[in-house]
Amino acid sequence: MIKTLRTIAGIGIVSEAPPAQDDTLRVREALQQEVLAVLGRALCIRQVDAGSCNGCELEIHALNNPIYNIEGLGIRFVASPRHADMLLVTGPVSRHMVTALRRTYDATPDPKLVVAVGNCGCDGGIFGAGYATVGGVAEVIPVDVAVPGCPPSPERLLQGILTAIRVPKPGADAT
Numbered sequence: 001m002i003k004t005l006r007t008i009a010g011i012g013i014v015s016e017a018p019p020a021q022d023d024t025l026r027v028r029e030a031l032q033q034e035v036l037a038v039l040g041r042a043l044c045i046r047q048v049d050a051g052s053c054n055g056c057e058l059e060i061h062a063l064n065n066p067i068y069n070i071e072g073l074g075i076r077f078v079a080s081p082r083h084a085d086m087l088l089v090t091g092p093v094s095r096h097m098v099t100a101l102r103r104t105y106d107a108t109p110d111p112k113l114v115v116a117v118g119n120c121g122c123d124g125g126i127f128g129a130g131y132a133t134v135g136g137v138a139e140v141i142p143v144d145v146a147v148p149g150c151p152p153s154p155e156r157l158l159q160g161i162l163t164a165i166r167v168p169k170p171g172a173d174a175t
Helices: 002-011 027-039 055-062 095-107 118-123 154-166
Strands: 043-049 075-077 086-090 113-117 133-135 145-147
Touching (some): 043 055, 043 154, 055 086, 095 133, 118 145, 145 154
Parallel strands (some): 043 075, 086 113, 113 145
16 A cells, blocks of 8 residues: 555656636626617526426526526516516416406516417417416517527526527517
8 A cells, every 4th residue: 555655655746737727618698788789787687487387497496507597698687577678488377367467467567578488388288278268478578589498408498598688579679
């Protein structure tokens, strides 16, 4: 054992030199700068469950974990639609949620964005339109971006959110 330790001490640490830094990998900083350039501040999202199975909500919650860390990009969730720039709506809209969803949409200040999440939010999914649901989110409020999947991955959700802020609103300047 002592002979092995002496050999290790005599040789020293043998490893490869660290790689040079690559600034093209600084995706997080670029995304944060883009969000701030478009909005001038953090993007505030109000998430609305219009009748989902909570599969999409689990993926939305994953956006806040240390792997995705969307708060580091300048995107955060808020409790009130009055403070929101975007509504992230999940689930087929149940008939009991139609009025609540419309009120939430009306309470969100203009200009507002709506992202329908999951197959159910996009077109009603396996539930479609029936006695309990009216179908997808677009049946109740205007949708800017639809993110399909059952449930969509956090990467797809982030992609949908970033796509929504890049979509010019009707009547807005295209500068």
